[in-house]
Every structure is written in C-alpha cells, then in structure tokens.
Amino acid sequence: MTVEAAVPELPPDAIRPEPALGLGPRMMPTRYFLAPLAGYTHLALRRTLRDLGGLGLATTDLVLATHLLSQHRHSLELVETTTDDTPLSVQIFGGQTRDLVNAARWLQDHGYQGVDLNMGCPMAKVNSQGGGARLLCDADNACRLVEAVVAAVTVPVSVKMRLGWDRESISAPYLASRFEQAGVVAITLHGRTRQQGFGGTVNLDGIAETVAAVSKIPIIGNGDVRTAEDAFHMRRVTGCAAVAIGRGALLDPWLFRKIADVEAGRVPYEPTPAEQIDFLVRHFTRMTEQHGDRSCLLFRKFAAWYGAKLGIPEDLEQRLRLFESVDAFHALVAEIRERHGERQSPIATALVKVPNGPIEHW
Numbered sequence: 001m002t003v004e005a006a007v008p009e010l011p012p013d014a015i016r017p018e019p020a021l022g023l024g025p026r027m028m029p030t031r032y033f034l035a036p037l038a039g040y041t042h043l044a045l046r047r048t049l050r051d052l053g054g055l056g057l058a059t060t061d062l063v064l065a066t067h068l069l070s071q072h073r074h075s076l077e078l079v080e081t082t083t084d085d086t087p088l089s090v091q092i093f094g095g096q097t098r099d100l101v102n103a104a105r106w107l108q109d110h111g112y113q114g115v116d117l118n119m120g121c122p123m124a125k126v127n128s129q130g131g132g133a134r135l136l137c138d139a140d141n142a143c144r145l146v147e148a149v150v151a152a153v154t155v156p157v158s159v160k161m162r163l164g165w166d167r168e169s170i171s172a173p174y175l176a177s178r179f180e181q182a183g184v185v186a187i188t189l190h191g192r193t194r195q196q197g198f199g200g201t202v203n204l205d206g207i208a209e210t211v212a213a214v215s216k217i218p219i220i221g222n223g224d225v226r227t228a229e230d231a232f233h234m235r236r237v238t239g240c241a242a243v244a245i246g247r248g249a250l251l252d253p254w255l256f257r258k259i260a261d262v263e264a265g266r267v268p269y270e271p272t273p274a275e276q277i278d279f280l281v282r283h284f285t286r287m288t289e290q291h292g293d294r295s296c297l298l299f300r301k302f303a304a305w306y307g308a309k310l311g312i313p314e315d316l317e318q319r320l321r322l323f324e325s326v327d328a329f330h331a332l333v334a335e336i337r338e339r340h341g342e343r344q345s346p347i348a349t350a351l352v353k354v355p356n357g358p359i360e361h362w
C-alpha cells in the first residue's frame with residue numbers, strides 16, 4: 001500500500017496560483033525575480049541560480065551606457081549572456097539621454113530582450129552627472145529621458161527606482177504614473193528612499209501607494225525579502241505583481257525554489273550539504289566558461305560567502321581565496337566535501353557589503 005504525502009495547506013500569507021505575468025509582451029515564468037547586485041549577479045551566478053528553479057526575470061548589474069557604447073571590456077562582460085540565461089533584462093544608467101538611447105539601441109541590435117533603466121542609483125559620481133536617483137528629483141527630465149528610450153526601441157523598457165530622494169520627497173507614485181504614460185512595461189521599486197541608504201525598514205505603504213498610482217503596468221516590489229513568507233507578505237500588503245529579491249537570494253539561493261514549492265502546495269525543503277557544494281562547483285565552472293583562468297581570481301570575492309554558507313573551517317576558506325588553478329579548485333572541493341559544517345558561521349548575507357548611512361553607493 002502506498003501512503004500519499006499530504007499536500008500541505010498554503011500558509012495564510014501565501015499567494016494562490018495565478019496567471020503568468022507579462023512584462024509587455026514578455027511572459028515571465030514566475031513572479032519572483034532576481035534584483036541586480038553589482039559584483040554578484042553575474043552570468044555564472046544567474047545561470048546557477050536558474051538551475052535551482054523558481055526564478056523569473058533576472059537583471060544584469062548596472063552598466064554605464066557610455067562604457068557599453070565604447071565597448072569597455074568590463075561592460076561587455078556584464079552583458080554577456082547564454083541561451084539558458086533567460087528571461088533577462090540589461091540595466092543601463094547614465095546622465096545623458098543620448099547615451100541611454102544609443103545604449104538601448106545597441107542592446108536591441110544585439111538581440112537583448114529587455115532594457116531596464118536605473119533610477120535608484122545614488123552614487124555621487126552618477127548623481128553629479130544627473131543620472132541614477134538624482135533623476136527622482138526632476139520628474140520632467142526623468143520622463144523625457146524615459147520617453148526617448150521607449151521611442152528608440154521596440155524591446156520592452158522598464159525602470160528600477162527608490163521611493164524618492166528622502167522622506168519629504170516621496171516621488172515614486174507620481175513618477176510611476178508618468179513613466180507608465182511614457183510607455184515603460186514595469187517598474188521595480190526598492191521601498192526605501194535614497195536618504196535611507198540600506199538602513200531602517202522598507203516602506204510597504206509607499207510601495208502600495210505606487211501600485212495604486214499606476215493603472216496597468218506591474219510594480220515589482222523590492223527590499224529586504226529574505227524568506228518565502230516575506231515575499232508573500234510584500235505581495236499581499238502592497239498588491240505588487242511581482243517581487244525582486246537581491247541579498248535574500250545570496251542568503252538562500254534556494255529561496256526561489258522554495259517559493260515555487262509553497263505556491264504549488266509542496267513542502268519546501270532545505271538543500272543538503274552535497275547540493276550546496278554542487279552549487280559552488282557549478283558556479284565556479286560557469287565562471288571558467290566565461291573567464292577562463294581569471295575565474296580563480298574573480299572567485300575570491302565569494303570565498304567568505306561560501307565559507308559562511310558551508311561552515312567550512314578557516315584554513316579551507318583561506319585556500320578558497322587563494323587557489324590558482326582549476327585543478328586546485330577541485331582538490332579543494334574534495335576537502336570541502338569532507339569538512340563542511342565544522343564551523344559556526346556568520347549569516348552569509350552579512351557578507352554582502354552595503355554602505356553605511358546615507359548612501360554613496362546604491
């Protein structure tokens with residue numbers, strides 16, 4: 001006799017199964033997206049996350065329009081993609097409308113399916129050029145820019161922004177409605193102001209007001225989602241059509257799969273240590289496909305993160321920071337398979353550095 005596993009009740013906060021979401025003509029496989037985290041959400045990580053299931057749209061790290069147009073090596077690497085890295089939007093930024101228009105055209109001509117305009121980046125350098133979050137203070141200019149980019153390409157254009165410059169100037173609801181009229185297909189909204197940086201809490205009311213301010217386009221809520229419950233809560237409280245998850249996806253790369261499991265009435269489960277180590281191996285292997293031997297150096301950035309995630313002892317973490325060849329990597333992985341879990345580690349997300357106080361970066 002077989003005993004069928006009971007289908008679990010959806011948690012009270014869960015969102016019931018619902019129709020697929022379209023961003024303009026593009027249909028999304030799920031409503032849970034990867035928010036860009038410059039320096040982390042590169043091609044190899046995106047592909048490795050997608051393998052786990054449940055991920056909808058991913059967006060590249062932000063790319064400076066002028067660098068893309070002048071074919072900077074780093075910018076070209078940032079926009080590199082593969083057939084399994086889909087759906088994908090490329091995020092561009094810059095202060096000059098002409099540059100953004102030309103970068104969007106370049107992306108369309110090179111087969112990219114979506115362009116995302118960054119209006120949430122508060123970097124001093126970006127703002128002094130008039131780009132990034134500074135655009136939030138000048139609605140007419142921001143709208144002209146968006147209109148020009150939308151008019152220049154046929155691929156869908158979206159915007160990512162914060163609630164506003166500071167508490168006194170919450171501009172997102174007004175801007176979202178203007179951007180909708182200008183023809184963007186979606187807006188990702190980090191529920192903090194520029195002034196807040198990464199401090200304080202995400203203002204869900206501000207996201208809800210922005211949802212109410214648009215008539216058709218989806219608002220993608222963003223900020224501090226760490227668990228499936230957080231994601232469902234954000235959607236339920238704000239009415240946002242989708243959720244973008246940044247640091248939470250690093251804290252738990254299996255988060256998208258878990259959300260999909262809950263939605264499908266399955267019991268979400270934790271990855272085994274073997275699965276976590278396989279994730280590390282696939283991530284590195286995909287980096288080598290893009291960067292060859294340079295991956296050994298580039299992977300250093302992830303040593304502390306994997307060290308914390310896998311609880312590997314410090315000597316192994318240090319070697320993960322210093323290995324110089326693919327063979328050395330695989331020898332190291334064999335040891336990690338033996339010795340993971342030996343160390344109590346800090347929460348991995350704490351290792352994604354965010355600036356203190358009023359933001360200078362992001």
Ligand SMILES: Cc1cc2nc3c(=O)[nH]c(=O)nc-3n(C[C@H](O)[C@H](O)[C@H](O)COP(=O)(O)O)c2cc1C
Pocket residue numbers: 035036037038039060061062091118120121160190222223224225244245246247248352353354362
């Ligand atoms: C290290 C780091 C890099 C980021 N890079 C970008 C970026 O390239 N483009 C962007 O629009 N936002 C960027 N952000 C902001 C995130 O996309 C997101 O809006 C923010 O982290 C809040 O969401 P979370 O709590 O899910 O991480 C970055 C944030 C961090 C911490």
